[in-house]
Amino acid sequence: MTKKNNDIEITAGKPIYGGKCLSEYEGKKVMLERALPGEKVVAYIKKKKKGYIEASAKEILERSPHRIESECKYYPTCGGCKLRDVDYDYQTWIKEEVVRDCVERIGKVKDYKFLPIVKADNSSHYRNKMEFTFSEERYYMSKDEPFDQDNFSLGFHAPKFYSKVIDVEYCYHQPELLNEIYKSLRDILKSSGLEPYNITKHTGFLRYLVIRITTENNVMINLVTKSRELDIISSIADQLKSKHPEIISFMNTINKGLSSTAYGEETILIQGNDIITDFIGDYKFEISSNSFFQVNPDQTHKLYDKIVEFAELKGNENVLDLYCGVGTIAIYINKLVRSVTGFELVEEAVINAQKNAELNSITNCKFVSGDLMNLAKEGEIFKEIFDIIITDPPRDGMHPKVVQSIIDSGVSKIVYVSCNPSTFARDVQLFEMGGYKLKIVQPVDMFPHTYHVETVGLLLKQ
Ligand SMILES: C[S@@+](CC[C@H](N)C(=O)[O-])C[C@H]1O[C@@H](n2cnc3c(N)ncnc32)[C@H](O)[C@@H]1O
Structure with missing residues (x-):
């Protein structure tokens, strides 16, 4: 039944x-x-x-x-990993099959080249950014877990529970240095008596902890709190810094509102610098506490190298970089093309992109802020002629109006980078109906142990 x-x-x-x-x-x-x-x-x-x-x-x-023992005691309850008890080769086979299924079943694509997935060298400790949630309500994974008298929980939201958080002491996603710093900060905060947030009652002080690490092992901490208590946060930052000199930035975001996010009304510099600098290939990038930056640095340059390979750049192209974030793709390819124009919704990211170009003494990249759906409707994207389009939309994929404006532009080559193979396939079908052909598909594993997979596709005008 x-x-x-x-x-x-x-x-x-x-x-x-x-x-x-x-x-x-x-x-x-x-x-x-x-x-x-x-x-x-x-x-x-x-x-x-x-x-x-x-x-x-x-x-x-x-x-x-292909099942193996998971080394993580929080798996699978925590939900951060879905495949940690599956051997890595099989995980990547699953991802290849998923991408192939989306392209052929949803996208209805035939006669294209499917390249084997680009695997990750490190399937654990690869993330350069982690976000943890504080809660006064602990989620107990089993009856044997000892009762916590302090009502202090720092970790990840229990799936299906609005208010409860699994108390996590160690996470295999983050590098060992971040685990050490996380443990120290957790101990300091737990013994401080500061109240964790209660999402149901909107009480408490500690809301989120965001930690970032650069490829040079410099660390940024952002403690998100419900109110402004700068002396308290400064003393916490001092205690932590004395143990971990790698911390070069300690920020405090104040989120007084009801929204469950690590963003807030203001972000205050407590100690060190308000930015950290990281590298992709030979290029450096300034990252502020709220900026988007690719989270798997070992795989990012492999992904970008695939974009370069598919685009077959000759040096004289004017390139359009849609959904450009902080300008990382534009900057990565700047020496290989005549110019790059990037479009991006988040104004702060566009400011970062402009700064990043200056930081690398780049003069052939420009960045424009705006919602691509509106810009497409208003005919603002194709005021110039572009030889190649690189597009890297968020999970929902591209708005049909943006796809149509690209089709109408008649550009000969599109390199589509996607973090969701199902919306990638949906958009590819629109491009194929508009006179383009998907030639090559390349999955890249940016997120081992999760079911997420990045895909690069090359579309050519027929
Ligand atoms: C997957 S990220 C790509 C970022 C960048 N290409 C990179 O490799 O780091 C997608 C970007 O699209 C931006 N975005 C989302 N919706 C948008 C829209 N409607 N118009 C323009 N940009 C948008 C997001 O802010 C985000 O920076």
Whole structure:
């Protein structure tokens, strides 16, 4: 019986986007979570939708040979990793299959070249930025976990719980140095008596902790609090700095509001500099506490090298860099082209991009702020003629109006960088209907142990 909450015995089919397997039960399609292809599982039905069922495995009857022991005691409850108990080669095979499935099933693309995924050399300790949440309400992962008298929790939101946080002492995503600093700061804060935030009552002081590390092991801390208590934060920063001289920036963001984000009304410099400097290839970038910056530095230059390879730059091209963030792609390719024009929604990122260009003595890149959907509607993107377009949209992909304006421009070459293969495939179909052909697809693993995958695609005008 396929009723909600009923258990079914099912064999997991091929992997599809979102960490799921496409399976079948009594002639109905099942999107099955928490199972690997080929595994026989008992799953409970989460939702019945028109045409398919959503189910989640709760017991594995026949294990995949690719399952391994996870070294992390918070896995899988914490939700930060979905594949930590799967061997790395198989993780990357899953990602390849997911990208291929999206391109062929959603994008309806035929006759294209699919390149093997670019794997990561380090599948753990790769992230250069981490965000942790404070809470007065701890999520207990098991009955054996000792009760915390202090009501202090710092870690990750428990899936499906609005207010509860899993108390995390160590995270395999972050480099060892960040784990050490995280532990010291956690100990200082826990013994300080400062109250963690309670999201339901909107009480407490400590809200979020954002830590960044550069490739040269310089560290920036941003403690997000509900109110302005600069003396207290300064004393915490001093205590931490005395143990960890690698900290070159200590910031304090004040978020008095109800929004559950690590952004706030003001960000105050407590100690050191208000920026840290990092490198991609030979180029340096100034990063402020709120800037977007690629989180896996080992893989970023591999991703950007693929963009360069697909674009086959000759040196005389005028390039359009859509969704340019802090200008990293534009700056990375500046010497290989005549000019780059970047467009980006976030004004602060555009200011960073301009500063980054100056920092690297670059004069052939310019950056424009605005919402690309509006700029496309108003005909503002194609005031100049471009030879190549590089586009790197957020997870939702490109607005159809932006896709249409590119098609109307008649540009001959598009390099599409995507962090969501399903919206990539959807947009590729629009480009193919508009007279372009997807020639090559290259998955890149920027986020080991998660189901996320980056894709680079080359589209040529036919
Ligand atoms: C995946 S990031 C790419 C950043 C950059 N290319 C890089 O490699 O670091 C996507 C960027 O698109 C920007 N963005 C999101 N929606 C946008 C919109 N409607 N118009 C312009 N930019 C947008 C985001 O602020 C973000 O910087």
